[in-house]
Amino acid sequence: MRTLAIDIGGTKVALGVVEGGVLIKRHQIETPESQNVVLFTESILKDIQNWIDDIDIIGVSTTGFVTESGITAINPDTLSFPTPFPFAQELERQTGKTVSMLNDAQAAAWYEFVQLNDASLNMAFITVSTGVGGGIIIDGKLHQGHSGLAGHIGHMSIDINGKECGCGQVGCVESIASGTAIKKASDERFNKSLTNIELFEQAKTNPAADQIITISAQAIATLCCNLKACLDLDVVVLGGGIGFADGYLERVNNAIQSRPKVFQLPVVAAKGNYDACLLGAAFQFKE
Numbered sequence: 235m236r237t238l239a240i241d242i243g244g245t246k247v248a249l250g251v252v253e254g255g256v257l258i259k260r261h262q263i264e265t266p267e268s269q270n271v272v273l274f275t276e277s278i279l280k281d282i283q284n285w286i287d288d289i290d291i292i293g294v295s296t297t298g299f300v301t302e303s304g305i306t307a308i309n310p311d312t313l314s315f316p317t318p319f320p321f322a323q324e325l326e327r328q329t330g331k332t333v334s335m336l337n338d339a340q341a342a343a344w345y346e347f348v349q350l351n352d353a354s355l356n357m358a359f360i361t362v363s364t365g366v367g368g369g370i371i372i373d374g375k376l377h378q379g380h381s382g383l384a385g386h387i388g389h390m391s392i393d394i395n396g397k398e399c400g401c402g403q404v405g406c407v408e409s410i411a412s413g414t415a416i417k418k419a420s421d422e423r424f425n426k427s428l429t430n431i432e433l434f435e436q437a438k439t440n441p442a443a444d445q446i447i448t449i450s451a452q453a454i455a456t457l458c459c460n461l462k463a464c465l466d467l468d469v470v471v472l473g474g475g476i477g478f479a480d481g482y483l484e485r486v487n488n489a490i491q492s493r494p495k496v497f498q499l500p501v502v503a504a505k506g507n508y509d510a511c512l513l514g515a516a517f518q519f520k521e
């Protein structure tokens with residue numbers, strides 16, 4: 235079976251064809267800005283029209299809260315669709331294929347759980363990218379909750395005096411640790427606007443740049459220890475552009491080492507690398 239996998243993030247959309255669990259084709263575009271679902275879907279399919287005839291089904295993983303009626307942003311600062319955005323319905327209409335859709339981090343959690351190859355593990359996948367997303371596997375099952383919100387751990391508030399998050403709360407992990415939060419902190423600190431890639435480079439020699447990244451990693455470490463306290467997880471799998479940036483995983487693990495032993499847990503790199511969410515889009519059909 236050939237699956238067209240589509241991963242919609244706040245910044246980019248990755249597209250791929252997955253056959254036998256392997257990504258055999260890959261393409262990437264910037265997330266279209268169109269607010270119109272027909273035009274948005276056309277933009278997504280534009281470059282891959284010639285893939286459609288050869289695929290059987292379509293799996294989508296997307297940033298946002300996924301319900302029957304579409305995609306709803308929890309943090310509209312990272313995705314400004316009119317909501318609920320009926321993307322899956324429109325994709326089915328334009329391609330004539332069956333479409334299944336999951337939240338991006340939930341999809342990646344399932345993929346990464348299968349890769350761990352130990353059904354007894356309770357785990358979470360955390361992506362630190364445009365936002366901070368999560369997916370939780372308990373007793374061998376993806377825990378979505380009745381509404382599908384479960385795993386939105388980027389919106390656990392860890393600082394009641396913290397900054398406002400786009401979701402309407404204050405001090406959310408996402409408002410401290412995400413790529414967007416890092417960029418904001420860096421723009422406030424430095425006169426020159428740096429990309430996050432440049433900031434990570436600067437951090438090797440510049441303590442102010444280093445501190446911005448440390449604060450992000452500390453927030454993710456706090457999140458991991460909170461998840462351990464709440465769910466007694468065995469492992470956290472980390473992904474996302476920031477999660478995979480040079481030395482970030484090590485910073486998170488070092489920060490966890492300074493916490494009480496009972497709340498410590500190992501944090502490991504996603505096997506799907508930058509494509510954990512894309513592979514997750516295709517893997518949602520695997521029981």
Ligand code: BMX
Binds near residue numbers: 306312408
């Ligand atoms: C946000 C939220 C989550 C998503 C996470 C990571 C929106 C639009 N998205 O917390 O659903 O999983 O970001 O998303 O509210 P990414 O775009 O960084 O991959």
Ligand code: ZN
Binds near residue numbers: 309389390403
């Ligand atoms: Zn929030």
